[in-house]
Amino acid sequence: MSKRYVAVCGASEATPSQLDAAREVGRLLARSGAIVVNGGYAGVSGAASEGAAAEGGTVVGILREATREGSNPHLTVALPTGFGEARNLLIVMAAESVIAIGRGWGTLSEIALARRLDRPVFALDTWDVDGLEVVKTPVEAVRRALEAN
Amino acid sequence: MSKRYVAVCGASEATPSQLDAAREVGRLLARSGAIVVNGGYAGVSGAASEGAAAEGGTVVGILREATREGSNPHLTVALPTGFGEARNLLIVMAAESVIAIGRGWGTLSEIALARRLDRPVFALDTWDVDGLEVVKTPVEAVRRALEAN
Amino acid sequence: MSKRYVAVCGASEATPSQLDAAREVGRLLARSGAIVVNGGYAGVSGAASEGAAAEGGTVVGILREATREGSNPHLTVALPTGFGEARNLLIVMAAESVIAIGRGWGTLSEIALARRLDRPVFALDTWDVDGLEVVKTPVEAVRRALEAN
Amino acid sequence: MSKRYVAVCGASEATPSQLDAAREVGRLLARSGAIVVNGGYAGVSGAASEGAAAEGGTVVGILREATREGSNPHLTVALPTGFGEARNLLIVMAAESVIAIGRGWGTLSEIALARRLDRPVFALDTWDVDGLEVVKTPVEAVRRALEAN
Numbered sequence: 001m002s003k004r005y006v007a008v009c010g011a012s013e014a015t016p017s018q019l020d021a022a023r024e025v026g027r028l029l030a031r032s033g034a035i036v037v038n039g040g041y042a043g044v045s046g047a048a049s050e051g052a053a054a055e056g057g058t059v060v061g062i063l064r065e066a067t068r069e070g071s072n073p074h075l076t077v078a079l080p081t082g083f084g085e086a087r088n089l090l091i092v093m094a095a096e097s098v099i100a101i102g103r104g105w106g107t108l109s110e111i112a113l114a115r116r117l118d119r120p121v122f123a124l125d126t127w128d129v130d131g132l133e134v135v136k137t138p139v140e141a142v143r144r145a146l147e148a149n
Numbered sequence: 150m151s152k153r154y155v156a157v158c159g160a161s162e163a164t165p166s167q168l169d170a171a172r173e174v175g176r177l178l179a180r181s182g183a184i185v186v187n188g189g190y191a192g193v194s195g196a197a198s199e200g201a202a203a204e205g206g207t208v209v210g211i212l213r214e215a216t217r218e219g220s221n222p223h224l225t226v227a228l229p230t231g232f233g234e235a236r237n238l239l240i241v242m243a244a245e246s247v248i249a250i251g252r253g254w255g256t257l258s259e260i261a262l263a264r265r266l267d268r269p270v271f272a273l274d275t276w277d278v279d280g281l282e283v284v285k286t287p288v289e290a291v292r293r294a295l296e297a298n
Numbered sequence: 299m300s301k302r303y304v305a306v307c308g309a310s311e312a313t314p315s316q317l318d319a320a321r322e323v324g325r326l327l328a329r330s331g332a333i334v335v336n337g338g339y340a341g342v343s344g345a346a347s348e349g350a351a352a353e354g355g356t357v358v359g360i361l362r363e364a365t366r367e368g369s370n371p372h373l374t375v376a377l378p379t380g381f382g383e384a385r386n387l388l389i390v391m392a393a394e395s396v397i398a399i400g401r402g403w404g405t406l407s408e409i410a411l412a413r414r415l416d417r418p419v420f421a422l423d424t425w426d427v428d429g430l431e432v433v434k435t436p437v438e439a440v441r442r443a444l445e446a447n
Numbered sequence: 448m449s450k451r452y453v454a455v456c457g458a459s460e461a462t463p464s465q466l467d468a469a470r471e472v473g474r475l476l477a478r479s480g481a482i483v484v485n486g487g488y489a490g491v492s493g494a495a496s497e498g499a500a501a502e503g504g505t506v507v508g509i510l511r512e513a514t515r516e517g518s519n520p521h522l523t524v525a526l527p528t529g530f531g532e533a534r535n536l537l538i539v540m541a542a543e544s545v546i547a548i549g550r551g552w553g554t555l556s557e558i559a560l561a562r563r564l565d566r567p568v569f570a571l572d573t574w575d576v577d578g579l580e581v582v583k584t585p586v587e588a589v590r591r592a593l594e595a596n
Contacts, residue, residue, distance in 0.1 A: 035524060055171070060524055066382065066540060077482060077507055077524055079541045082382045084364065085265055089235045093513060094526045105265035108278070112258035113234055129278065170435045184375060209358075209375055215391060215531065226333060226358055226375055228392045231531045233513065242364060330459035382558055384536045406558035406576070414532055427555070427576065 005032040006145050007095035009111070010044025010126070011104025018102040021124055022047035025099055026136035028056025032146055037062065038085070039092045040071045040078055044101050049074035062090050080128075089113050095146040100126040120148045153183040155294050156244035156268075158260070159193025160253025167245050167251040170273055171196035173207070173287035174248055179206025181295055185289055186211065188236070188241045189220045193250050198223035238262050246294040249275040269297045302332040304443050305393035306426070307409070308342025309402025316400040319422055320345035322436035323397055330444055335360065335392045338369045338376055338384070342399050347372035359390050360404025371399050395443040398424040418446045451481040453592050454566075455544035456550030457491025457544045457573070465549040469494035470508070470570055471585035472546055477504020479593055480533035482542045484509065486534070487518045487525055491548050511539050536560050544592040547573040 006029050010022060014093050017018040026048035029036050038045035038060020049059045053074035061075040066082030081087045088106060092098055092114040098121045101113050107126060115131055122141045123132040135141045155178050159171060178185050187194040187202040189210020193240035198208045202223035215231030230236045237255060239245055241263040241269040247270045249260050256275060258277040263270050264280055271290045284290045301430035304327050308320060327334050334350040336343040338359020347357045351372035358396050359373040364380030379385045386404060387420050390396055390412040396419045405424060413429055420439045421430040433439045453476050457469060474493035475534050483499040485492035487508020496506045500521035508522040513529030521569055528534045535553060536570050539561040545568045554573065561568050562578055569588045570579040582588045 010497055020166075023575065055154075062527070077505065079507070079509075079526075079537070079552075082233075082540055083384065083537075084238070084380045085262055086235045086238045086381065089238075090526070090528055092570075093529055105261045105280075109258050109261035109265060112254045112261055113237075116234055116254035118260060123202070127278070129276070131254075201383075207375065209377070211377075226356065228358070228377075228388070229389055232388075232533065233529045235530065239377070239379055239381075242380055278407055369584070381533075382536070383563055384530075386560075387533045387536075403559045403578075405564035407563060408555050410552045410556035410559055411532055411535075414556060425576070427574070429552075434481045 004021040004032075004146060005037055005095050007037045007089065007091050007114070008033045008044065008048035008101065009038065009098055009100045009107050011017070011107050012041055012043035012045070013032035013104070014043045014047070014048045018044060018125055019047040021138050022101050025101070025124075025142055026051025026057070026059075026144040027055050028138060031056035031135070034146060035060060037091055039064070039091060040075055042072055045091065046072040046074070060094070062087050062094070085109065092119055094116060095119060097122065097148040099124060099145050100132070100139045102126055120145070153181075153295060154186055154244045154248045155183045156186045156240050156259070156263070157193065157197035158187065158240065158247055158251065158256050159197075160256050161190055161192035161194070162253070163192045163196070163251040167193060168196040169272055170287050171250050172200035174250070174291055175200025175206070175208075176204050176271075177291040180183040180202035180290065183295060186240055188213070188240060188255070189224055191221055195221040197198060209243070211236050211243070226282060229252070234258065241266060241268055244268060246271065246297040248273060248290045248294050249281070251275055269294070302330075302444060303393050304332045305335045305389050305396045305408070305412070306342065306346035306399065307336065307396055307405050308399040308406050309400070310339055310341035310343070311344070312341045312400040313370065316423060317345040318340060319436050320399050321349035323399070323422075323440055324349025324355070325353050325355075326368055326436060328353035330440065332444060333358060335389055337362070337389060337404070338373055340370055344370040344372070354444060358392070359394070360385050382405065390417055393417060395420065397422060397439045397443050397444040398430070400424055415426040418443075451479075451593060452542050453481045453494055454484045454538050454545045454550065454557070454561070455491065455495035456485065456538065456545055456554050457495075457548040457552050459488055459549070461490045461549040463536060465491060465572055466494040468533065468585050468591070469548050470498035472548070472571075472589055473504070473506075474502050474583060475497025476588040477502035482507060482591060484538055486511070486538060486553070487562045489519055493519040493521070507541070509534050509541070522593070532556065538556035539566055542566060544569065544595040546571060546592050547579070549573055560569055567592070
């Protein structure tokens with residue numbers, strides 16, 4: 001079976017419960033063998049990376065900046081781009097499905113770009129816009145994100 | 150005084166009243182001497198381009214594809230990018246303020262990217278998300294977009 | 299007849315004779331009605347822009363940075379990208395043919411990307427690599443660049 | 448010690464001896480623990496990926512297209528971009544040093560972009576341009592690429 005890629009998108013500033021959810025999503029994706037893609041810094045990306053790394057998963061951070069400075073320490077592969085917010089498209093392009101946690105304009109741009117590219121978006125305590133699959137728990141988010149691939 | 154750049158963002162499929170609004174926005178921006186930036190194809194971009202061109206304005210279309218095929222005939226400058234939806238960032242990056250008309254995931258991505266870059270977004274019959282400046286008419290949209298520069 | 303787009307590529311640090319050539323190329327392209335595309339800063343881009351603007355031509359600068367700061371004052375349209383050197387691809391993508399003047403790694407990347415995209419490159423005192431059309435004068439460069447469209 | 452990233456750049460059409468060299472470079476980089484970055488398709492990228500994968504190394508392919516179709520089967524992580532040749536910048540941006548093998552315009556663009564970004568380029572039977580570090584063997588290329596980090 002080919003590898004599954006799932007993006008975990010969310011803001012760098014998140015609530016404790018959003019960070020807990022991101023960590024749990026990372027753990028569950030890694031256990032299932034999926035590759036986790038995210039923005040590579042702190043906040044939701046950092047927590048998802050931490051969870052995935054704790055389970056020995058592969059985590060790819062696609063960074064906004066042209067260097068690796070400030071990226072979280074849990075990434076298997078850290079890719080500086082120097083593309084600023086255009087890297088948001090790369091994150092969702094690399095993913096077959098997207099789990100969005102928390103708010104922030106960057107997160108909303110990833111949600112919109114993912115939907116524009118026809119990737120399903122599983123929404124866990126995030127922006128309330130039509131066209132997303134609202135889920136209640138990390139377990140449900142991961143199960144449905146993997147089924148969607 | 151240096152030139153002002155205003156992006157007009159909106160879906161390729163739009164209602165007649167949205168197209169009328171886009172055309173009027175284009176006309177008013179051109180009369181004020183602003184450079185109009187948009188996605189360069191039909192729909193809201195096409196109507197805004199048509200309006201601006203009718204007033205002798207400068208219109209820049211930043212195209213999704215690697216060729217100029219399918220771009221509207223009203224563009225002063227048509228720029229193929231081959232970057233797909235990443236060109237949405239280029240549109241808002243080039244603008245000091247953004248007028249959003251109508252819906253569509255591409256439009257929502259432009260709204261979110263614009264706000265992420267701290268550009269004010271003037272919302273004329275578009276997505277209902279917090280953080281936008283809701284306006285009622287093309288006149289109000291253009292007046293406020295120009296004041297915001 | 300549709301508009302012709304010609305890129306003028308060259309280093310920010312150029313010799314006086316390279317700058318003279320760039321200025322003359324800009325003038326000749328503008329007189330022929332072609333749209334000049336370049337990197338938008340000083341050096342070869344600045345001189346080509348100055349020449350084209352002096353003849354009332356349209357000049358598009360596709361900037362490396364996310365702001366217009368440092369762009370030359372002769373641009374009809376200045377487009378900040380924030381894409382760094384990836385904007386080099388946008389410059390050659392927008393052009394049907396390329397005139398390269400002077401050296402510099404950025405210029406070589408534009409030459410290579412242009413050839414990769416099958417754009418003819420007219421080489422006026424630039425890198426000596428196989429596969430370019432070597433020309434001797436601005437007049438010859440412009441004549442052949444326009445014929446190639 | 449933090450991970451080292453080395454790009455292996457080369458054409459999709461390569462001679463048997465270039466492919467052998469790429470395979471050996473991949474093997475040696477993986478044995479040293481470096482992460483190999485390349486364009487992800489066949490030719491030099493495919494051979495370098497094959498060599499690295501045979502030694503259990505981590506290989507990242509940054510793809511030109513918007514899907515994974517046509518990517519080689521040896522990649523640990525395959526990243527579709529849809530950015531066309533702009534992904535060449537991402538390959539060299541991700542690398543601390545670059546090993547170039549064989550010719551092709553894409554390869555020359557990567558060489559030029561790498562030098563523009565001040566990455567050392569180790570040249571193994573590739574374009575003959577000033578400013579590269581010419582090496583004779585895969586062993587020398589890898590040794591010097593790793594020392595350069």
